[in-house]
Amino acid sequence: MATRTSSAPQSSSRTGKPARSPRSGGTAARSKGTSTTRSGVTSTDSGQPWPARVLSGVWLALAHAVGGGVRRIGTDVSHIPADERRDGAGLFNLALAVFIATFAWWGWQGWFPDAVYAVVNGTFGWISLLLPLMLGVCAFRLFRRPQDHRGNNRVGIGFLVMAFAGTGIAHVAGGLPAASAGFEGLRAAGGMLGFLAASPLAEIHPAVPVLVYGALAFVSLLIVTATPFATIPRRMRGAWEHLMGVDLHPDDREGGGGAHDRSYLEDSERRAREAAKERRKKGRKGLLGRGGADESDASEGYAGDEPYEQAVVDTIDPDAAPAAPDERAAGRSQAEAAIEKIRAAQQGRVGTKAPEGATEAIPTVGLPGAGGAAAPHVPSTPVAPTPPPAPIPQRTEQLQLAGDVAYTLPQSDFLVQGTAPKERTEANDAVVAALTNTLQQFNVDAEVTGFSRGPTVTRYEIELAPGTKVEKVTALSKNIAYAVASSDVRILSPIPGKSAIGIEIPNMDRETVSLGDVLRSNNARRTEHPMVMGVGKDVEGGFVVANLAKMPHMLVAGATGAGKSSFVNSMITSILMRATPDEVRMVMVDPKRVELTAYEGVPHLITPIITSPKKAAEALQWVVREMDARYDDLANYGFKHIDDFNKAVRAGKVIPPAGSERKVRPYPYLLVIVDELADLMMVAPRDVEDSIVRITQLARAAGIHLVLATQRPSVDVVTGLIKANVPSRMAFATSSVTDSRVVLDQPGAEKLIGQGDALFLPMGASKPMRVQGAWVSESEIHKVVEHVKGQLSVTYRDDVAAEPEKKQIDEEIGDDLEVLVQATELVVTTQFGSTSMLQRKLRVGFAKAGRLMDLLESRGVVGPSEGSKARDVLVKPDDLPAVLAALRGQEAPSSDAGTGPAEARTAAALADNASANHRTGEYEESSPYAEDRVAADLDARSQAVDYHDGSDGEDGSEDAWQLTGR
Numbered sequence: 016m017a018t019r020t021s022s023a024p025q026s027s028s029r030t031g032k033p034a035r036s037p038r039s040g041g042t043a044a045r046s047k048g049t050s051t052t053r054s055g056v057t058s059t060d061s062g063q064p065w066p067a068r069v070l071s072g073v074w075l076a077l078a079h080a081v082g083g084g085v086r087r088i089g090t091d092v093s094h095i096p097a098d099e100r101r102d103g104a105g106l107f108n109l110a111l112a113v114f115i116a117t118f119a120w121w122g123w124q125g126w127f128p129d130a131v132y133a134v135v136n137g138t139f140g141w142i143s144l145l146l147p148l149m150l151g152v153c154a155f156r157l158f159r160r161p162q163d164h165r166g167n168n169r170v171g172i173g174f175l176v177m178a179f180a181g182t183g184i185a186h187v188a189g190g191l192p193a194a195s196a197g198f199e200g201l202r203a204a205g206g207m208l209g210f211l212a213a214s215p216l217a218e219i220h221p222a223v224p225v226l227v228y229g230a231l232a233f234v235s236l237l238i239v240t241a242t243p244f245a246t247i248p249r250r251m252r253g254a255w256e257h258l259m260g261v262d263l264h265p266d267d268r269e270g271g272g273g274a275h276d277r278s279y280l281e282d283s284e285r286r287a288r289e290a291a292k293e294r295r296k297k298g299r300k301g302l303l304g305r306g307g308a309d310e311s312d313a314s315e316g317y318a319g320d321e322p323y324e325q326a327v328v329d330t331i332d333p334d335a336a337p338a339a340p341d342e343r344a345a346g347r348s349q350a351e352a353a354i355e356k357i358r359a360a361q362q363g364r365v366g367t368k369a370p371e372g373a374t375e376a377i378p379t380v381g382l383p384g385a386g387g388a389a390a391p392h393v394p395s396t397p398v399a400p401t402p403p404p405a406p407i408p409q410r411t412e413q414l415q416l417a418g419d420v421a422y423t424l425p426q427s428d429f430l431v432q433g434t435a436p437k438e439r440t441e442a443n444d445a446v447v448a449a450l451t452n453t454l455q456q457f458n459v460d461a462e463v464t465g466f467s468r469g470p471t472v473t474r475y476e477i478e479l480a481p482g483t484k485v486e487k488v489t490a491l492s493k494n495i496a497y498a499v500a501s502s503d504v505r506i507l508s509p510i511p512g513k514s515a516i517g518i519e520i521p522n523m524d525r526e527t528v529s530l531g532d533v534l535r536s537n538n539a540r541r542t543e544h545p546m547v548m549g550v551g552k553d554v555e556g557g558f559v560v561a562n563l564a565k566m567p568h569m570l571v572a573g574a575t576g577a578g579k580s581s582f583v584n585s586m587i588t589s590i591l592m593r594a595t596p597d598e599v600r601m602v603m604v605d606p607k608r609v610e611l612t613a614y615e616g617v618p619h620l621i622t623p624i625i626t627s628p629k630k631a632a633e634a635l636q637w638v639v640r641e642m643d644a645r646y647d648d649l650a651n652y653g654f655k656h657i658d659d660f661n662k663a664v665r666a667g668k669v670i671p672p673a674g675s676e677r678k679v680r681p682y683p684y685l686l687v688i689v690d691e692l693a694d695l696m697m698v699a700p701r702d703v704e705d706s707i708v709r710i711t712q713l714a715r716a717a718g719i720h721l722v723l724a725t726q727r728p729s730v731d732v733v734t735g736l737i738k739a740n741v742p743s744r745m746a747f748a749t750s751s752v753t754d755s756r757v758v759l760d761q762p763g764a765e766k767l768i769g770q771g772d773a774l775f776l777p778m779g780a781s782k783p784m785r786v787q788g789a790w791v792s793e794s795e796i797h798k799v800v801e802h803v804k805g806q807l808s809v810t811y812r813d814d815v816a817a818e819p820e821k822k823q824i825d826e827e828i829g830d831d832l833e834v835l836v837q838a839t840e841l842v843v844t845t846q847f848g849s850t851s852m853l854q855r856k857l858r859v860g861f862a863k864a865g866r867l868m869d870l871l872e873s874r875g876v877v878g879p880s881e882g883s884k885a886r887d888v889l890v891k892p893d894d895l896p897a898v899l900a901a902l903r904g905q906e907a908p909s910s911d912a913g914t915g916p917a918e919a920r921t922a923a924a925l926a927d928n929a930s931a932n933h934r935t936g937e938y939e940e941s942s943p944y945a946e947d948r949v950a951a952d953l954d955a956r957s958q959a960v961d962y963h964d965g966s967d968g969e970d971g972s973e974d975a976w977q978l979t980g981r
């Protein structure tokens with residue numbers, strides 16, 4: 016097989032003009048002499064005699080015609096760029112295969128075929144019968160997979176070894192003919208090659224060549240089929256299972272560890288690498304001119320945003336630019352330019368043209384011109400490898416929704432694989448040299464001892480000699496920034512958990528952190544909790560996942576374009592990937608109207624996406640009501656956390672009181688996402704703040720979690736009360752240190768470099784962790800959403816965004832007047848507004864008692880629900896006759912109170928009561944529920960008490976986030 020030749024990549028100077036590179040010999044040679052033909056074979060344009068040019072033209076035309084046809088067989092791969100095809104070589108292999116077949120298989124005769132046959136057959140013996148097959152396979156690969164040089168070379172070498180081993184075996188099988196037996200004897204066995212290969216070994220024993228060449232033939236088979244040794248047992252088992260239709264080791268499918276898993280991962284890695292290569296090719300072909308690896312498979316025009324979108328388009332002169340073999344090379348040249356900048360800065364040559372050869376590999380010793388300090392070769396921390404897009408193991412429990420609907424979670428390969436992480440690049444070594452130089456120039460007795468490269472920034476570790484002050488390094492921040500030619504240098508002193516100073520410097524070649532990789536990482540696989548989301552990658556390259564249920568509420572803030580919406584998208588997509596609508600329901604508030612529209616109609620939604628700030632404020636009030644309802648249940652059945660309640664319900668241990676028609680179901684987690692808090696706070700600041708404070712103070716145990724995003728982290732939006740109750744923070748780049756303080760209570764976010772670079776401060780953490788947020792493209796979101804919508808259609812609740820209804824009492828009372836009158840008497844005379852009491856005393860079900868309580872509230876007899884507390888009774892026993900009369904639609908008996916109708920009085924009392932409650936912070940989680948507990952349904956409690964084990968709910972023992980290992 017011919018190998019492709021290409022000219023060496025050339026470097027370009029900062030002006031964008033091609034630089035003379037000592038390695039390539041300058042541009043002159045390139046433009047004048049060689050060119051790469053479409054088939055990838057290097058030829059010279061000039062100086063060829065015309066018959067040769069005509070012949071080569073005819074050959075290539077034929078090759079392209081045949082190659083074009085072969086590429087369309089089965090899966091059409093005609094998209095392979097013309098400059099990567101190797102049709103000439105493919106046609107050569109094909110022609111040879113056909114030619115040998117004509118006489119070896121079909122017996123073509125004549126002086127020419129006879130002569131060739133004698134040579135081929137004399138060399139390989141009867142193994143020559145297999146040559147057309149081998150050549151045909153090579154030709155097929157060259158036509159269809161020309162870019163896979165390694166694969167093609169491997170198959171070629173494998174066939175050569177196989178043919179050689181085959182001749183050895185054929186020689187033994189042919190009776191070990193001696194050379195004296197003549198040419199004919201050898202041709203009937205393994206030919207001359209077989210004779211040479213086998214006869215020396217056969218001297219020892221005739222079985223020896225069989226064993227040796229048998230083993231070699233087996234190895235050649237492994238080479239051709241790219242089968243690692245480790246996978247042989249599994250593949251054989253797979254083949255056996257396939258043949259027999261059995262499943263020998265079902266457990267292995269659960270993605271357990273062990274050798275099987277490893278080899279499986281190896282396989283998937285290889286497949287992923289090939290897929291990524293293919294994607295890159297497509298991307299290069301120019302899909303919409305956007306994309307790169309992640310976007311290249313963007314289907315049906317769902318291009319959406321790109322990661323690291325730039326307003327400024329690089330103005331590279333296409334003619335002057337070197338022909339980069341692939342994007343990685345493009346990345347490299349970017350990094351080279353960066354290194355060059357650092358060198359120039361160190362040498363005081365900023366703005367001047369670099370001397371020739373400046374982009375050669377940076378030595379890890381001191382750079383010239385700045386004192387010549389020796390830069391040590393510092394170790395880099397290994398980064399977590401990109402997990403292959405292997406399917407996430409099936410959930411152990413059945414995903415059966417209520418109503419017996421089978422629900423399948425989206426496949427993990429809907430989310431693409433990200434770029435492979437790099438452990439170190441030349442730019443890192445250059446920065447180490449620059450830092451070492453700077454420390455030496457300023458006589459600081461410290462050294463760079465290592466670095467860890469994250470997707471966005473690299474953190475260099477500096478250790479001080481005993482007696483050296485930390486301030487000596489921190490005071491150098493400007494000089495360090497100057498030396499490494501970057502204004503976004505962040506100094507950490509110390510790195511949490513280490514006696515070292517950290518200097519975070521942005522990478523010139525950032526890596527995209529794909530949400531798919533984060534969700535496929537071991538950390539995410541370790542838990543099946545439906546509220547786990549992929550956050551991103553930390554500075555050490557470890558995957559960060561977080562459990563939203565443990566946060567329990569989060570503030571996401573940052574300037575425009577810093578990456579909030581992308582984060583929210585990752586969060587929602589994580590939930591859709593991992594949770595059924597029975598497990599997590601969402602309320603999405605998107606006043607910007609465009610950010611979340613992609614999710615419209617997913618069955619996890621409880622209400623259509625809310626875009627009106629006013630409706631959003633009402634929706635928050637609905638959430639408060641929902642929370643109250645959940646608390647009522649928790650209190651009535653004696654549970655402290657919704658997880659415990661749900662467990663008991665699933666175990667069939669929560670039984671509604673006799674007479675109740677209610678069917679108790681587990682409560683899903685409720686995730687409320689507000690994608691611009693500022694818009695809501697402008698419309699109804701008090702109501703919104705009240706609802707948020709109320710929800711955040713209580714909702715954790717009710718399984719309700721808030722995520723509030725804003726680009727205006729000012730004190731009028733993120734008020735003190737909101738801040739105090741939203742413990743987890745995600746700060747993207749802010750425009751000022753003041754904003755950073757509002758979000759994190761400390762500076763730092765103003766130094767972030769935007770586009771997903773964030774400081775993550777989960778509840779309980781003392782120091783924020785720097786992460787690069789996970790990225791999910793719109794086409795990925797589209798695939799996930801389509802899948803989810805295909806599983807189940809959405810059922811919205813119509814009461815969420817609607818104004819709480821003013822009840823038409825009289826119509827509503829209907830047949831219940833008598834029992835309502837009894838309830839009123841009961842509540843007013845005992846001055847105790849408890850639903851459970853009504854249930855017991857009036858012998859009605861929970862639903863009916865709740866309805867009676869609602870009626871009493873709307874008639875002003877009791878105050879609003881206050882979670883699990885008993886309601887305030889607003890009517891004094893003295894006023895009872897008037898209230899009863901009003902209920903019956905009769906004239907109110909005269910009252911000397913002179914305060915007007917009971918409703919008016921109670922409405923006023925109700926309003927006062929509500930606002931007073933909020934002002935005095937009566938909704939503290941510690942507020943006494945004793946009264947309500949007394950009134951709680953004792954039967955229900957005794958039924959449920961066994962199941963109240965307090966597990967994974969509130970124990971707080973498990974961290975809200977995990978930082979991985981590798």
Ligand SMILES: Nc1ncnc2c1ncn2[C@@H]1O[C@H](COP(=O)(O)OP(=O)(O)OP(=O)(O)O)[C@@H](O)[C@H]1O
Pocket residue numbers: 320321322323324325527528573574575576577578579580581582726747770771772787788789790
């Ligand atoms: N995690 C990420 N990885 C890569 N690129 C990102 C990431 N997050 C954001 N970006 C880039 O930054 C751009 C802006 O991000 P995004 O729309 O999320 O910002 P935002 O903070 O929501 O802005 P706004 O408040 O104006 O909506 C994206 O289009 C993308 O190019």
